[in-house]
Amino acid sequence: MQTTPVLNVDQLKSQARELQAGYGSLNGETLRRVRCHFADRPRPNSPVKSLSLSQAQLVIARENGFKSWPRLKHHTEAGKLVSADVFDRAVATVIGGDAFGLSRLISGNPRIVHGRSASKHGATLLHYVAANGIEDNLQKTPPNAPEIARILIRAGAEIDALAKTYGCGLNQTTLALLVSSFHPAHAGVQAEFVHVLAAAGAAIDGLSDDGYPLRLAIQSGYPLAAKALVEEGARVDSIADAAGLGETDQLAILIGENTEPRLLQEGLAFASRCGESGTADMLLKSGADIDFLWDGGGTAVHDAILWDRSQMVQFLVASGADLDMKHGQFNATPLDFASYNGKVDIVRFLLKQGADDLDVALESAVTQGYAEIADLLMQARRDR
Numbered sequence: 001m002q003t004t005p006v007l008n009v010d011q012l013k014s015q016a017r018e019l020q021a022g023y024g025s026l027n028g029e030t031l032r033r034v035r036c037h038f039a040d041r042p043r044p045n046s047p048v049k050s051l052s053l054s055q056a057q058l059v060i061a062r063e064n065g066f067k068s069w070p071r072l073k074h075h076t077e078a079g080k081l082v083s084a085d086v087f088d089r090a091v092a093t094v095i096g097g098d099a100f101g102l103s104r105l106i107s108g109n110p111r112i113v114h115g116r117s118a119s120k121h122g123a124t125l126l127h128y129v130a131a132n133g134i135e136d137n138l139q140k141t142p143p144n145a146p147e148i149a150r151i152l153i154r155a156g157a158e159i160d161a162l163a164k165t166y167g168c169g170l171n172q173t174t175l176a177l178l179v180s181s182f183h184p185a186h187a188g189v190q191a192e193f194v195h196v197l198a199a200a201g202a203a204i205d206g207l208s209d210d211g212y213p214l215r216l217a218i219q220s221g222y223p224l225a226a227k228a229l230v231e232e233g234a235r236v237d238s239i240a241d242a243a244g245l246g247e248t249d250q251l252a253i254l255i256g257e258n259t260e261p262r263l264l265q266e267g268l269a270f271a272s273r274c275g276e277s278g279t280a281d282m283l284l285k286s287g288a289d290i291d292f293l294w295d296g297g298g299t300a301v302h303d304a305i306l307w308d309r310s311q312m313v314q315f316l317v318a319s320g321a322d323l324d325m326k327h328g329q330f331n332a333t334p335l336d337f338a339s340y341n342g343k344v345d346i347v348r349f350l351l352k353q354g355a356d357d358l359d360v361a362l363e364s365a366v367t368q369g370y371a372e373i374a375d376l377l378m379q380a381r382r383d384r
Contacts, residue, residue: 009073012057012060012072012073013057015060016053016056016057016059016060017053017056019033019034019051019056019059019060020051020052020053020055020056023050023051023056024050024051033059033063033168034051034055034059036059036167036168036169037058037059037062037063037168037169037170054069057069060072062162062168062169062170063164063168066158066161066162067160067161067162067170067207071158084118086105086109086112086115087112087115087117087125089101089105090102090105090106090109090112090115090125091117091125091128091138093105093148094125094128094129094148094152095128095131095138095139095140095141095142096140096142097142097143097144097145097148099144099147099148099151102148102151102152103151106151106152106155110155110156112125113125113126113152113155113156113157114156114157114158117134119134119135120164121133121134121163121164121165122163122164123163123165124157124158124161124163124174125152125157126149126152126153126157126158126159126161126174127161127163127165127174127177129141129145129148129149129152129174129178129193130174130177130178130181130184130193131145131177131181131183131184132165132177132178132180132181132182132183133163133165133166133172133177134165139181139183140183141181141183141184141186141187141189142187143187143188143189145184145187145189145193146189146192146193146195146196149174149193149196149197150196153196153200159174159197159200159201159202160173160174160175160201160202160203160207161173161174163177165177170206170207170208171206171207171208171212171216173202173203173206173207174197174202175194175197175202175203175204175213176206176212176213176216178190178193178194178197178225179194179213179214179216179217179220179222179225179226179229180216180217180219180220180222185222185224185225190222190224190225190228191224191225191227191228192228194225194228194229194232195228195231195232198228198229198232198233204229204232204233204234205234205235211234211235211237211238211241213229213234214226214229214230214234214235214236214241215238215240215241217229218240218241218243218244218245218270218273218274219240219244219270219273220273221273221274221306221307222274223244223245223246223274223275223276226241226244226245226274227245230245236250237254238254238263239251239254239255239258239263239264239266239267239283240263240266240267240269240270242254242267242279243267243268243270243271243274243276243279243280243283244267244270244271244273244274244276244279245274245276245279246271246274246276246278246279247279248278248279248282251267251279251282251283252282255282255283255286259286259287261287261288261289264283264286264287264288265288265289265292265294266294266295267279267283267288268280268283268284268288268290268292268294268300269294269295269300269303271283271300271312272300272301272303272304272307272309272312272316273303273304273306273307273309274307274309275304275307275309275311275312276312277311277312277315280300280312280315280316281315281319284319290316290319290320290321290322291321291322291325293325293327293328296328296329297327297328297329298327298328298329298330298337299321299322299325299327299334300316300321301313301316301317301321301323301325301334302327302332302334302337304316305334305337305338305341305343305346306337306341308343308346310343310345310346310349313334313346313349313350314349317349317350317353321334323335323350323353323354323355324357332360332364333355333357333360333361334350334355335347335350335351335355335356335357335358335361336357336360336361336364338350338361339361339362339364339365339368339370339373339377340361340364340365340367340368341368342368342370342373344370344372344373344376347361347365347373347376347377348376351376351377351380356384358377358380358381358384359381361373361377362374362377362378362381365377
């Protein structure tokens with residue numbers, strides 16, 4: 001890993017002018033770069049033929065992981081370069097939870113909190129704490145991750161710095177990476193980390209003020225992170241948000257305003273992922289189809305299985321879910337899907353409900369190495 005060399009301000013200004021010129025000539029790659037940071041420019045079939053220098057500078061800033069041109073300019077003029085060796089050691093202390101070691105490194109190299117990886121994601125140390133979108137082998141969350149984040153923030157880490165972890169745009173902040181990350185959730189520190197970032201001024205509703213972090217947390221099946229966002233002031237203004245959070249009163253209001261089938265189905269999918277049977281029941285009674293294949297994927301049962309929501313699976317089956325419905329992408333029934341994903345308790349429940357695609361499910365369990373599930377399926381096959 002090496003740190004990215006910082007260009008001087010004159011070079012960055014030159015890049016901005018070149019981008020501005022390329023936009024005026026409708027250069028395809030330039031249009032793509034601008035669209036990445038200005039979703040409404042150019043509009044399909046009607047490209048805007050001018051781009052101000054300040055807008056071009058903003059694109060350059062965001063491509064380098066900064067929210068604004070002044071922040072990039074300040075960073076560059078301050079000469080915030082960090083050696084590769086020091087940055088590597090800092091990353092090791094971050095993912096290893098070595099608070100003392102990190103503090104010592106920062107004491108000797110204060111600029112390190114502004115350093116960035118030379119990997120294409122260009123992550124800062126704070127991004128590494130979120131353990132998402134960076135190198136797979138470095139995605140680790142120590143039990144004291146929130147304290148590691150506090151150390152970096154106290155040392156001046158930019159709270160909403162952008163990375164290129166999943167493409168471009170304003171959604172690659174530490175907060176967005178955090179609320180969709182398995183590792184801090186599995187370590188049990190995801191919600192606390194949300195509060196740490198919020199206390200430091202992170203944009204709770206996203207840099208675009210569109211509610212992206214909350215929607216992402218719910219879509220990713222992390223209700224504790226979602227509820228932490230709401231506690232910090234995130235807006236709950238969609239059926240999907242209210243459904244995933246289990247907020248029945250708010251859901252009733254939103255359903256009263258809009259019963260568009262697509263929104264009801266999205267809400268049911270997210271309620272299933274987050275294990276919220278109360279809001280799922282409201283959506284079903286409002287017309288949501290329990291066996292609908294949401295977004296080309298699976299049914300509500302498949303979603304509940306993937307996120308290991310055993311009680312939700314039981315609720316959906318009791319509500320009439322079809323156990324023969326196959327996943328739209330993986331062509332798997334609920335029993336096969338649960339067997340493939342190692343959900344022992346759910347497999348046991350589905351067998352009791354009479355799920356009978358035993359041979360296919362057994363093949364999935366054996367292929368994935370789930371011996372206990374394979375034994376359950378073989379026993380079921382002998383008993384039938």
